[in-house]
Amino acid sequence: MRVLVAEDDDRIAETLVTALTRAGFAVERESEGDTIWFRGDTESFDxxxxxxxxxxVDGLTILKRWRNAGRTMPVLILTARGQWEERVDGIEAGADDYVVKxxxxxxxxxxxxxxxxxxxxLASARIPFGRYLLDTAKMQVFLDGAPIDLTPQEYKLIAYLVHQRGRVVSQLEITEHIYAQDFERESNAVEVLVGRVRKRLGADVIKTRRGFGYTLGEEA
Structure with missing residues (x-):
């Protein structure tokens, strides 16, 4: 999952980027309002x-611009401002959650x-698909209750496809949402990764739509 950390405090941003990366997210950080607005308006973030x-440009203005432009990605506001009126303003502007420093x-x-x-x-951290169970809190996939040994990238791939169940996902979209920008990868990295996941979970778990991309198999 691709997350944008829009924070100008280097210490706070580094803490967030480190924790989110360890939690399996592909994290990018920006610190200036104009750039943050532009990237959120032109790129896809989870x-x-x-x-x-x-x-x-302040965060509330950025959020209002995104929502007025039809950008629907979830936004968690992070601020040192604790007054309830300001929390209401943020939520009314389109924030999905609000945390005070x-x-x-x-x-x-x-x-x-x-x-x-x-x-x-999806309401629960434990998401069933076919005979499998994705546990986003534990960052594991289970088969009939037994954990399956997956690499971090293999886990990220299956987790992204589970969250996108019902739609075909292109190789470019997968690349953007499971790899960090500075992650070194080959041009066929997604194909290789899909092949490895199929070997671990079964050939039918990920279905190829030739010329379009990948989706969870019907049995999943």
């Missing part, structure tokens, strides 16, 4: 952590997982 006190970073991770699930129409 969630955004948006600080209100940004240089150039200081915070515990694992709470942010849990809230982002929840926002991504809800955006996909």
């Amino acid at each position: 969630a955004v952590i948006l600080d209100l006190g940004l240089p150039q 200081p915070f515990h970073v694992m709470e942010i991770v849990a809230r982002i997982r929840s926002l991504v699930r809800r955006a996909s129409g």
Whole structure:
């Protein structure tokens, strides 16, 4: 899952990026309001952590612009402002969640997982698909109750496809949403990754739509 951390405090941003990366997210960070607005308006993110006190353009203005333009990605507002009126303003502007600084970073991770699930129409951290179970909190896939040994990238691939169940996902979209920008990969990395997951979970778990991309198999 691809997350944008929009935060100008280097220490806070580094803490968030590290924790979210360890939790299996492909994380990108920006610190200036104009760039944050542009990237959220032109790129696809599964969630955004948006600080209100940004240089150039403040977070609330950015959020209003995104929502007015029809951008629907989940947004968690992160701010030092604790007054209830400001929380109401953020939620009315289109925020999906609101956390006041200081915070515990694992709470942010849990809230982002929840926002991504809800955006996909999923209520629980334990998501069944066929004989398998995806546990997003434990970052594991289970078969008939037994955990399957997956690499981080293999887990990210199956987790993304489970969250996108019912639609075909292109190789480009998979690349954008499971790999960090600085992750070194070959041009056929997604094909190789799909092949490895099929060997571990079964050939029919991921279905190829030639010329379009990949989707979960019907039995999943």
